[in-house]
Amino acid sequence: MKTEDTAHNEGPSAFAQAAELELRGVSKLYPGQREPAIKELSLTVPAGEVCVLVGPSGSGKTTAMRLINRLIPISGGDILLGGESVLEREPKALRREIGYVIQQIGLFPHQTVGENIATVPRLLGWEEKRIGERVDELLALIDLDPAEMRTRYPSQLSGGQRQRVGVARALAADPPLMLMDEPFGAIDPINRARLQDEFLRLQAQVKKTVVFVTHDIDEAIKMGDRIAILREGGVLAQYDTPQEILTRPADSFVAQFVGADRGLKRLALTTLAELKLIEPNGLRPDESADGARRVPRETSVRDALSTLLSAGGQPLTVIDGEGRVEGLVTLTLVEQLLSEEAANANANGNGNGNGNGNAADGG
């Protein structure tokens, strides 16, 4: 019993405290440019939350990231990590404390997976024994078999595996902050969805403060506790929870950016588990549960609606992990949810900040 308990408990407790990140009036003007790439950007990411920076190409997302770990010099304003200005830190020491993941991953091709993950611990001068343990712990965390994967070279991995190793490498020294610049941008849609789900599971365990860059609004809605929408010129258009942004876009730019289907996207934020399902015997006479399709409770309302429509409006049976029937979902129920949300929105109700429940078609 001891082994299972410690393995399970060590996870979260082994990780250092996440730190709050605050950008205060940050500006960046590249030499020789007339317009700033970032203009007076202010936002605070609470410790342990995922902030997604989203915006069209050229809106300064990458620039904002590289200002935070001081890969490029700041032109104005201040950046605070855990209440301390990063501008007062020695850049190399600062970067060793900030996990950094980029779209092209940048694994070292001449080093094994184990050596890649050990990069920052080595720079920090950890003992070899501790490094070895940490590498195995991280490989297990990203679902790669340590014994098999530790000695492989990056060229012997699939694209998805490489990206996961990139994340593990960034997590190696237990940084209080992770910067991820379009980390899944180069992965095919199916594997991207898997990596997203995996990262959310991982984040639930490690609870880092994460700045996650993407140009894909769907990814932003899925990954973010909060979303910062940037427009050209690095101007912050809106910084809010996914629910709020979908319900109340700040202006026409945001409305256009999140898309005309933002009502549907909002449905993606809620899972069937969060609904008050209909008792199996509580159907109206014109509805029948005979031969109904079964969907897992983790399904998003959006995907359930899609299934409902393709089933010709017949109710769906919602089941839990063991296949037990939890209740039924019907078009009427979805309608109810929509009108409740609309009422909430008008009453200035607070959106649900947790936009992370949507592992569709989990069965």
Added chain:
Amino acid sequence: MASVSLAAAGPVIPDYSAQSSSCVVHNHLFCTDWISHNFSPILWPALRQHILLALAAVAIGFAISMALALAAHRYRRLERPTILVTTFLYTIPSLALFELLVAPVGPNVFSAEIALVSYTLLILFRNILTGLRAVPAEVLDAAEGMGMSRRQALWRVELPLALPAIVAGLRIAVVTIIALATIVYTIYDAGLGVPIHTALGEGPFKTELIAAGGLAILLALLSDALLVGVQRLLTPWARTRAS
């Protein structure tokens, strides 16, 4: 008939006096007994000198080229002038360069080494610089973003990744220098060029020419194979492509 008596008269072939076999006396193409008698007094010293000449030239050339390539890697504008000068050195006909150096430096090992080294620079400089430049930008970005210093990135990332290109340059340089070192004899009495030159004056007797020339070729091939082996040992990651 005449040639037999000429060979038997003995002024051209050193040290075969009483032991001369009928093979040597009759100028057969290749006389193994000549080899066994002359390996330690003639061939081995020449081979050893040849190895030392080539090794010193490649080592010195490598050190200079590495320094130049690192400088040009950091300061781009150094590349063109360096290419210009090393290309110029590379294009000077070798015999001329040897002779040119004798006047200021003297007919000694220094002249020989300066000439040999100058022929390695273009090859090595280009290959090292190409190798360093071929390191993917995102790999360097990751190295810097994780908190490596410039020096750490150079030693831990750039040089290891440039290794295949560097070894490729070394292989060309080594083979070139081993061949070129056979004409060092024109200004300095050392290397396999000495017995080759002697053999050319030996008329129909070909054993010494074949032996010395063969040794030069063998040395080049073995050195090349050695470098391939070293590279395989040092770059296990390069062998695992696309599995």
